[in-house]
Amino acid sequence: LRLRPALDLLSQVPDLPSPGDVIDLGCGDGAVGTDLRLRSGKRRLLGVDSSAAMLGRAETTGIYDALFQGDVAHWSPPAPPALVFSNAVLHWLPDHGALMPRLAGWLAPGGILAVQMPVQHAAPSHALLRDTAARLFPDRFDFSTWQPQVSEPAFYARLLAPLGAVNVWVTEYLQRLDPVADGHPIRHFTQSTAMRPIAEKLTGDEQAAFVEEYDAALQTAYPSDPDGSVLFGFRRLFFVLTLAG
Ligand SMILES: C[S@@+](CC[C@H](N)C(=O)[O-])C[C@H]1O[C@@H](n2cnc3c(N)ncnc32)[C@H](O)[C@@H]1O
Numbered sequence: 618l619r620l621r622p623a624l625d626l627l628s629q630v631p632d633l634p635s636p637g638d639v640i641d642l643g644c645g646d647g648a649v650g651t652d653l654r655l656r657s658g659k660r661r662l663l664g665v666d667s668s669a670a671m672l673g674r675a676e677t678t679g680i681y682d683a684l685f686q687g688d689v690a691h692w693s694p695p696a697p698p699a700l701v702f703s704n705a706v707l708h709w710l711p712d713h714g715a716l717m718p719r720l721a722g723w724l725a726p727g728g729i730l731a732v733q734m735p736v737q738h739a740a741p742s743h744a745l746l747r748d749t750a751a752r753l754f755p756d757r758f759d760f761s762t763w764q765p766q767v768s769e770p771a772f773y774a775r776l777l778a779p780l781g782a783v784n785v786w787v788t789e790y791l792q793r794l795d796p797v798a799d800g801h802p803i804r805h806f807t808q809s810t811a812m813r814p815i816a817e818k819l820t821g822d823e824q825a826a827f828v829e830e831y832d833a834a835l836q837t838a839y840p841s842d843p844d845g846s847v848l849f850g851f852r853r854l855f856f857v858l859t860l861a862g
Pocket of ligand 1: 705
């Protein structure tokens, strides 16, 4: 389940131009490293991540030729790459209208920018986080002017079309989440990601009140099956940009 979107993205990456490194941008613990290595041939495979802990785990795979600690917002590669591959990272960064052309600007002629990002902000799993927080704690949460980091597919198609051939698609993965001992399985899924910025602004008692309301709202939006498991649709946006050679 974890690797599937990365492999779906990689399956759409065309043949790489001859010169240039392969960059795993936001490589994390190197989960995609083995598959990227297979596609890299004799090219160098470089990993970049902002987290020293993640890089330490990526290092133990022994797959990368070099690993760099850096923030995508400021890092740039040592030489024009053949492929920049970024799986489940760039949704953390703002201003995609400037970011994506900047990443494309790194590429060697004929180079490829391949990106996958979760695009779940409009689904009940994530909308209910905002609704519940704003309703229970209006002094701290106002999402009336909130904008998601990830835009609609057509935004990326229009933005990148002047740079080369662009392939944009969205896939909804229907996952079955196992029952959990307390609360709703989807809350256990979101609490380490999308829920974290909200929980950080709450006291322990407030967090408990929030969780109770969010769990109840989730149960209405995503009723559990008789065994306690839940079907959870999760949308991901993909694009592959190939520069002219
Ligand atoms: C969900 S993990 C994905 C890791 C890897 N790409 C994979 O598919 O297994 C997201 C990674 O992005 C990294 N990350 C988040 N924001 C970043 C940034 N601004 N610059 C560099 N890395 C970042 C995190 O440290 C984390 O390792």
